[in-house]
Amino acid sequence: MVRAGAGTNQEAVRRHNLGTVLAHVHRAGRISRAELTSAMGLNRSTIGGLVAELEVLGLTEQAAPTGARTGAGRPSPDVVPATDGAYVLAVDIGVAGLAVARVGLAGRVLSRATASIPTSRTPESTCEAVVELLRLVVRESPSGSPLVGLGISVPGLVRSADHLVRLAPNLGWVDVPIGTILAGRLGLDVDVTVGNDADLGALAEHLRGAGTDDADLIYLSGEVGVGAGLVVDGRPVGGGGGYAGEIGHLQMDPAGRLCHCGNRGCWETQVGAPAIAEAIGCPDDRVAALGEVLDTQQDAGDALRAVGRDLGAGIASAVNLLNPQVVVLGGYFRSLYPLVRAEVDETVRSRALVAPNEHVRLALPSLGADSVLVGAAEVAFAGLLADPVAGLARSLRDVEAALVA
Amino acid sequence: MVRAGAGTNQEAVRRHNLGTVLAHVHRAGRISRAELTSAMGLNRSTIGGLVAELEVLGLTEQAAPTGARTGAGRPSPDVVPATDGAYVLAVDIGVAGLAVARVGLAGRVLSRATASIPTSRTPESTCEAVVELLRLVVRESPSGSPLVGLGISVPGLVRSADHLVRLAPNLGWVDVPIGTILAGRLGLDVDVTVGNDADLGALAEHLRGAGTDDADLIYLSGEVGVGAGLVVDGRPVGGGGGYAGEIGHLQMDPAGRLCHCGNRGCWETQVGAPAIAEAIGCPDDRVAALGEVLDTQQDAGDALRAVGRDLGAGIASAVNLLNPQVVVLGGYFRSLYPLVRAEVDETVRSRALVAPNEHVRLALPSLGADSVLVGAAEVAFAGLLADPVAGLARSLRDVEAALVA
Incomplete structure (x- = not known):
């Protein structure tokens, strides 16, 4: 909250407050x-x-209040995101597949489309395929409904x-300005x-899962x-350059297999x-769809x-270092964890220290395959x-x- | 900053602002x-x-301004913590030694005293020794100078x-309310x-080092x-229960030595x-003073x-996971690092990913042995x-x- 006061710009304060109201509705x-x-x-x-101003802007609308209200008089209507x-x-560029979605306020996935990633996996061919998918989902958008941003996951x-x-x-990309390339390809002038x-x-998963x-x-x-996203004390962790979370490159065994990182x-x-x-004896050409393959395992x-x-x-190493309340198993771990839950849980229990272990639970993503989108x-x-x-x-x-x- | 407004308690706001001014002076x-x-x-x-109010309270005083000033007239005096x-x-309970200090605003260590920890290492005998040390440092405190808190490190x-x-x-303590025990022993009614x-x-080291x-x-x-303290995006990391930082229990080698944690x-x-x-062939009875022993190594x-x-x-594992800007080597690592700097640096360089490695430097504590105090x-x-x-x-x-x- 910001209060208007001497020396502050009242219009800026009003807009900030407008954004804060909208953020509450969105959340x-x-x-x-x-x-x-x-x-x-x-x-x-x-x-x-x-x-009222958010309604005039077409961002929110009224909905009949739910639940019992106390106090006299008719309750005011609740505030919800506007339909249309x-x-x-949102664009999720995966190693094997592409997924795009049109997403409304409050994280509502309004429509989605998926495709395999082009075999070449170049930024250019990937963007070409993404544009085709985006055409599919925007075709369904109501006329006049405003597009306010584009988010890409890699x-x-x-x-x-x-x-x-x-x-x-795993895409073979080094120093690729994918946002610039895709924006150029799209010809869309949005953030x-x-x-x-x-x-x-x-x-x-922290906000909605x-x-x-x-x-x-x-x-x-x-x-x-294998990567990790970290939330510490309610805030996403980027690290000094934005690279935090490279949990796949914890050293676990100095005599282990050679990693693509050279270690x-x-x-x-x-x-x-x-x-x-x-x-599991999965053939090479199915590795990219490992989650699906795991789902068929008895x-x-x-x-x-x-x-x-x-x-x-x-997981135990990460629990010892960060003392989280929850570890969410996303990607193909969603399919793996149910098959080996006993082994995972028992190893976390025995390898994590007693005190941090009291706080942590392992969970599947509530948003299913949509977390990243x-x-x-x-x-x-x-x-x-x-x-x-x-x-x-x-x-x-x-x-x-x-x-x- | 908090502004007084309708419905706020002006006295609470004034005290909050007073504290914020003092925090700036302290920092x-x-x-x-x-x-x-x-x-x-x-x-x-x-x-x-x-x-002016902080001066009346005896917390700060005026000091002649340093450096060139622009503008007309005589510059106002700077604000510094009051002498006396x-x-x-501050109490640092180490595995081998005890250190206590009287510390003023701005982190000035005014006097310190150290001793070995009692052989039994029980909470009671430890507190007894700490009380003796505290007597030494408070004896030097100016009469009427206010004690406003007690901080204990374990x-x-x-x-x-x-x-x-x-x-x-390494002290053999489980579920010890050391703050309560020491406060009882001291008979001091302070936080x-x-x-x-x-x-x-x-x-x-983040605030002053x-x-x-x-x-x-x-x-x-x-x-x-071996433990770690983490600062992420400018804020100390506690984790769900306060236990974050147990970096000593990262698994590094499944065929390695047995740890006291059972793994x-x-x-x-x-x-x-x-x-x-x-x-280094250090005798058992010198392990607790390992830093000193390392300091004598050629x-x-x-x-x-x-x-x-x-x-x-x-360190490379931690750099990959957290992408820090600096790793500070405290405790006996202060003495170890200069001896094996080439090996440490080269291993971090080869094991950390290129991108996070660009951001990180390794450093000795600027506060020397006083960081924890x-x-x-x-x-x-x-x-x-x-x-x-x-x-x-x-x-x-x-x-x-x-x-x-």
């Missing part, structure tokens, strides 16, 4: 005026004015300063953000390689897709159970939430026409 | 009124009033909720805080066992004091160089900085008389 999905009043420390009539209101486009190291993809080893897949998965009540969360991403025995050599594929077998123990050992949407909404008026002014209302061939 | 050591005005967004006369003003007592897991020492393996040694070292410009810092503590190949078994002692030898590589490998003092000052008026009201002015026999 909660539905919120009462009383809750807004209490959360923002502003009086009822100020909140009423801000809510602002949306963002399985690699993204420099926070300028969103350059420094390294996406583009780029993030690491595990970081975005962590953000989504398995860790909404947890200030300290680790999201593990199994996507050929031996990184965790990724034990619990990455190739190791799991070997354990039971684990000794080799996979050993992978489960290695998975538990790495929802996270990419979340960062794409940041501009609108910071200043709804300016965000809408920069928005694009005829996206299909704007998409260049 | 900077010396600050001009112009800097305070700019940092707090309050006008010059309000700042002048707050500064408020102080805290080499173990401290529950953040209630400061219970859950486990201090007592308890923290983990590495957490406190990290805080001190080797990492003042670094938002992301890891402080490694070598104190028989094999924890990092602590490679770079903990016993491993280093073995590498050069490393093969075995110690191997320890250096293990040290680098663990200064960190313990820092948390002990928190009450005074939150509300100087209430903090002084709770303070004790005749500490020597109050110390029970």
Whole structure:
């Protein structure tokens, strides 16, 4: 909350407060005026004015209040995101597949499309395929509905300063400005953000998934390689350059297999897709779809159970270092964990120290396969939430026409 | 900054602002009124009033401004902590030694005393020895100088909720309420805080040491066992229960030595004091003073160089996971690092990924052996900085008389 005062710009304050109201609606999905009043420390009539302005902007609408109310008189309607209101486009570039979605406020996935990644996996061919998918989802968008941002997830190291993809080893990308390339290809003049897949998965599961009540969360991403997104004390962790979370490169065994990073025995050599594929005899051409293959497994077998123990050992290291409340198992770990739960849980229990172990639970992503897409949407909404008026002014209302061939 | 407004308690706001001014003085050591005005967004006369009140309270005093000033007229005096003003007592309970200090605002160590820890290492005998040391340092305190807090560091897991020492393996402590025991023994009615040694070292090196410009810092503590204090995005990391930083229990080698935690190949078994002692042929009765022994070494030898590589490998794991700007080597690592710098640096370089490696430097603690004491003092000052008026009201002015026999 910011109060207007001598020397402050009242218009800036009003816009900031407008954004804060919208952020509350976005976070909660539905919120009462009383809750807004209490959360923002502003009086009822100020909140009423801000809510009315968001309605005029077409961002929110009224909904009949739910639940019992105390006090006299008819309760005010709740505030919810407007149907056919602002949306963002989210792009998840995976090692094997591409997924795009049109996502509304409150993280509602309005439509999605998926495809295999082009065999060449070059940034250019990948962007070409992404554009085709985006055409499919924007075709369904209501006419005049404003596009306010584009968020891209990549399985690699993204420099926070300028969103350059420094390294996406399993795509063979080094220093790729994927946001710039895709924006150029699209011809769309909207804000583009780029993030690491595990970081975005962590953000989504913290805001809307398995860790909404947890200030300290680790999201593990199994996507050929292994990465983590970290939330510490309620805030996403980027590190000095934006590269935090490279949990796949914890040394686990100095006599272990050679990793693509040049070292031996990184965790990724034990619990990455190739190791799991070997354990279950998965053919090479199916490794990229490892999650699906794992979903067809009846039971684990000794080799996979050993992978489960290695998975538990790495989780225990992270638990000892970060003392999280929840570790969310995303990517192909969603399919692996149910098969080797006993081995994972037992190894975490025996390898993590007693005290941090009291606090931690292992969980599957509540958002299922959508964690990363929802996270990419979340960062794409940041501009609108910071200043709804300016965000809408920069928005694009005829996206299909704007998409260049 | 908090502004007074309708419905806010003006007295509470004034006290909060008073604390914020004092916190700026405490953090900077010396600050001009112009800097305070700019940092707090309050006008010059309000700042002048707050500064005058801190002087009346005996917490700060005036100092001739340093450096060239622009503008007309005589510059206002700078604000510095008062000589003989408020102080805290800091207690560092190490595995081998005890250190206590009287510490003033701005982290000035005014006097210190050290002793070996009693052989029994029980909480009771330890507290008895600590009381004796505290008598020595308070004897030198100016009469009437107010004691405003007591901070205790322990080499173990401290529950953040209630400061219970859950486990201090190298002291043999389990579930010890050391703050309560020491406060009872002292008979002092002041705020007592308890923290983990590495957490406190990290805080001190971040605020006043080797990492003042670094938002992301890891402080490694070598104190028989191995721990870490983490600062992420400028904030200390506690984790769900306060136990974050147990870096000594990263699994580094599944075929490694047995650790006291029951597992094999924890990092602590490679770079903990016993491993280093073995590498240099240090006799058992000198292991607790390993830093001093290392300081007498002329050069490393093969075995110690191997320890250096293990040290680098663990640091690289932490760099990959957290992407810090600086790793500060505290405790006996201060003495080890200069002997094996080439091996440590080369291993970090080869094992950390290229991108996070660009950001990180390894450093010795700027505060030398005082990091942990200064960190313990820092948390002990928190009450005074939150509300100087209430903090002084709770303070004790005749500490020597109050110390029970």
